[in-house]
Structures are given as C-alpha cells and as structure tokens.
Amino acid sequence: DTAVSQTPKYLVTQMGNDKSIKCEQNLGHDTMYWYKQDSKKFLKIMFSYNNKELIINETVPNRFSPKSPDKAHLNLHINSLELGDSAVYFCASSPAAGQGRANEQFFGPGTRLTVL
Amino acid sequence: AQSVTQLDSQVPVFEEAPVELRCNYSSSVSVYLFWYVQYPNQGLQLLLKYLSGSTLVKGINGFEAEFNKSQTSFHLRKPSVHISDTAEYFCAVSDRGATNKLIFGTGTLLAVQP
Numbered sequence: 001d002t003a004v005s006q007t008p009k010y011l012v013t014q015m016g017n018d019k020s021i022k023c024e025q026n027l028g029h030d031t032m033y034w035y036k037q038d039s040k041k042f043l044k045i046m047f048s049y050n051n052k053e054l055i056i057n058e059t060v061p062n063r064f065s066p067k068s069p070d071k072a073h074l075n076l077h078i079n080s081l082e083l084g085d086s087a088v089y090f091c092a093s094s095p096a097a098g099q100g101r102a103n104e105q106f107f108g109p110g111t112r113l114t115v116l
Numbered sequence: 117a118q119s120v121t122q123l124d125s126q127v128p129v130f131e132e133a134p135v136e137l138r139c140n141y142s143s144s145v146s147v148y149l150f151w152y153v154q155y156p157n158q159g160l161q162l163l164l165k166y167l168s169g170s171t172l173v174k175g176i177n178g179f180e181a182e183f184n185k186s187q188t189s190f191h192l193r194k195p196s197v198h199i200s201d202t203a204e205y206f207c208a209v210s211d212r213g214a215t216n217k218l219i220f221g222t223g224t225l226l227a228v229q230p
Binding site for chain 1: 215
C-alpha cells in the first residue's frame, strides 16, 4: 500500500485555469505538508496542517489554498494559474510534534504541474 | 532562521569509490539535521537524521553522516558507491519547535560512473 499518494501525477493546463492536487496518507499521521520543487530542484515548504489546523503558511500567493477535510487528506487548490507555477509539488506527512519519529517526513511521489 | 548550504551541485564518482557530499548549516538555535535522497522522477526518501546523542549517524544503503557542531556541518559519506546510488541528495534542517518545518539545501547530484 502506498503510504503517501498524490493525484494526478502529471497536470498540464493553460494559464488562468484553476486546478487541484489531492494528497492522501494512510500512515495515521497528524501532520501534512505541501512543498514546491522548482526547475532547479530547489525545495521549499508552502503549507502544513496539524490535525486539520494550519500551522505553517509560508509566503505563498493567495491563489494557492490548501484544504484539509480530515487529517488523512491535504489538497492544494490553485486559482488563476501562472507560468511560474510550473513545478513539481510534493505532499508529505509526519507524526505530530511530541509523538514518536515526529521529525521524519514521508513524501509522496510528486505532481508535475506544467502551465502553458 | 535556518539556512543550508550544499556547495557541490554535482559530484561525479566512479563505482566502488568513496564519496563525501558536503552540507553546512546556519542557525541561531539548536537544530535537527537530515539527509534525503531523490531518485529520478520519485519523491524524497529519508537517508538518515541527527536529533541528538552520537555525532556519527548511520542510515540506509550504507550511508553515514557526522554532525560537527563547531563547523556547523553534516557531511554525508559512503565508503563504496554503486551505480544505483545515482540520485539527488538533499541536506535539510529543522528547528526544535512544534512545526517540523524543513529547510532544504539546493541539492547535490551524485553521478556514479562505471
């Protein structure tokens, strides 16, 4: 069974469109994250939720909106897509701080977003 | 705030040779340190981590790293590499707060040649 899964794996869309990326983890973790990896492979945290509560919100355009319907899911919705949004987006999960192995984050396979 | 520097963007090495990938960090507070590996077209996998205790940390696939507080370094080493070790390696730090926020370095491509 896949621990952290993301859909879709590839997403090609036009500028101005709205799209969503879904993430699910079956590890029983309380904390989930979204990272962006640019074309130079630089990885940067975007958001983190702990048990459905937003705990990290980096300097990200408000066109990006995370949504956590339950602690096993963290979706990323992007409005009015721009060329610069093209990147690989990774979801990750970990136990909450204070729990065992809290500092090990498990990553999904990534979603490659291409904006034309 | 924390930052991570990986000075080598690419390290070419022959199979069965030893390798060291360098990582230096900057932080005003105590940190946790990590090495992640990313194989082509895949997500990141944790190689090893330093939380506390012994400064020499052993990880998966024969890798190890040594935490050096005075030099603020956490270099990754392997005594004999295989073709299958070809991948991007990321050093990362997090503070000891409640968010587990990871700050990544820019990555080092380990290119193992036959």
